[in-house]
Amino acid sequence: MRxxxxxxxxASDLVGESSITVEFPENISVLEFKTFFSEKFPKLxxxxxxxxxxxxxxxxxxxxxxxxxxIAIIPPVSGG
Numbered sequence: 001m002r003x004x005x006x007x008x009x010x011a012s013d014l015v016g017e018s019s020i021t022v023e024f025p026e027n028i029s030v031l032e033f034k035t036f037f038s039e040k041f042p043k044l045x046x047x048x049x050x051x052x053x054x055x056x057x058x059x060x061x062x063x064x065x066x067x068x069x070x071i072a073i074i075p076p077v078s079g080g
Contacts, residue, residue: 001026001067005037011050011073014043024065030054031061033071050075 004021012018024036030052038044052059053072065071 001065003033003065003067004070006070006072008072009075009077010047011044011075014046015041026067028065029061030059030063030065033065034061037073044073047075 001024002021003024004019006019007015007017022037022040024033028036034052044050051074053074054063054065054069056070056072
């Protein structure tokens, strides 16, 4: 299945893109996505944690990703 991935903040810097499209197996969970994605882009392992949103809603690790979903990788944000 084809998934569009939006990357924000440091995640975009580490991957070198702000948006990519990747082929994944059917019926993967958010947790499986995180594992696969961090293996494909090992620099992401330097980010201690990041949130995953699917179709503009935060998703838990057990959420099943569907074809044509849009995933956003949202790293921690700090500011002052």
